[in-house]
Amino acid sequence: MRTSTSGRIVSIIVGAAVFAALNFMTALALPFTLIGGILGWLVTILLFSSDKSSGKIVYDGTTKSEIDSTIKAGRKLTNGMRVAVHRLTQTEIKNQVEELCRIAESMFEMLRKDPNDLRIVKQFISHYLEPTHKIIVKYAELATVRPMPADAVETLERTEKSLANIRATFLKQKERMLSNDVMDLDTEIKVFETLTKDIKINTNTDTSTSSR
Numbered sequence: 001m002r003t004s005t006s007g008r009i010v011s012i013i014v015g016a017a018v019f020a021a022l023n024f025m026t027a028l029a030l031p032f033t034l035i036g037g038i039l040g041w042l043v044t045i046l047l048f049s050s051d052k053s054s055g056k057i058v059y060d061g062t063t064k065s066e067i068d069s070t071i072k073a074g075r076k077l078t079n080g081m082r083v084a085v086h087r088l089t090q091t092e093i094k095n096q097v098e099e100l101c102r103i104a105e106s107m108f109e110m111l112r113k114d115p116n117d118l119r120i121v122k123q124f125i126s127h128y129l130e131p132t133h134k135i136i137v138k139y140a141e142l143a144t145v146r147p148m149p150a151d152a153v154e155t156l157e158r159t160e161k162s163l164a165n166i167r168a169t170f171l172k173q174k175e176r177m178l179s180n181d182v183m184d185l186d187t188e189i190k191v192f193e194t195l196t197k198d199i200k201i202n203t204n205t206d207t208s209t210s211s212r
Contacts (some may be wrong), residue, residue, distance in 0.1 A: 062115045070118060071108045074125050077133040078104050084140040096163045097136055103170040104129055110177050117177045124173045132166055135159060 078101040085097045104124075111121045139159045142152050 062118050067111060067115055067118060070122060070125070071111060074104060074108050074121070074129060077125070077129050081133055081136045084137045087144050088140060090143075093160060093163070096167070100132065100163070100167060100170055103167070103174060107174050107177060110174075114177075120173065120176055124170075128166075128169055128173060135162075135166075 081097055081101055085094045088094055107117075107121055107124060111117045139156065142148075143156055145152075
C-alpha cells in the first residue's frame with residue numbers, strides 16, 4: 001500500500017518525532033521507543049491512504065476519477081473479449097481468453113489500491129489490452145463466419161498459438177506492478193531506519209555532552 005509523496009514524508013517525520021519524544025521524555029528502553037516511532041509512522045500512513053476512497057487527489061496529481069475512468073476503460077475491453085468468445089465452441093480457447101481477462105482485471109484491482117501504478121496500467125491498456133481485444137474479436141468473427149474463407153484456418157491456428165505468448169506478456173506487466181510495490185516498501189523502510197539511526201546518534205552525543 002502506498003500513499004502520496006507528501007504522505008510518506010509526513011509519516012516518516014511523525015514516526016521519527018514520536019521516537020525522539022519517547023526517547024527524550026521517558027525512561028523507556030530503546031526497543032520500546034523504536035516501536036512507538038514505527039507505530040506513529042504506520043498510523044500516519046493509514047490516515048493518508050484513507051484519502052484514496054474520496055474524490056480528492058490520491059497520488060501526486062492523480063485523482064480518483066482518473067483511476068476510475070482507467071479501470072472502466074479496461075473492463076470494457078475485457079467484457080468485450082468475453083462477449084466475443086461466448087459464441088465459440090472451443091472450450092480451451094474460451095478458457096484462455098477468460099484467464100487473460102482475469103489477469104487484466106487483477107491489475108485493475110491493484111491500481112485501485114495503489115494509484116501510483118496508473119502509468120503502468122494505462123500503458124498496459126493501450127499497448128497490450130487494446131490490441132489483444134482487437135485480435136480476440138476478429139478471431140471470434142472469423143471462427144464463426146459461414147462459409148469460412150479458404151485461408152481462415154491457418155490464420156485461426158496462428159492466433160490460437162499466440163494466446164500463450166499474450167498471457168506471458170500480461171503476467172510480465174503485472175509483475176512490473178508487484179516489483180514497484182517491493183521497491184517502494186523497501187525505500188520507505190530504509191528512509192525510516194536512517195532517520196531513527198540519526199536520532200539515536202544525536203541522542204548519544206547529547207548525553208555524552210551533558211555528562212561532562
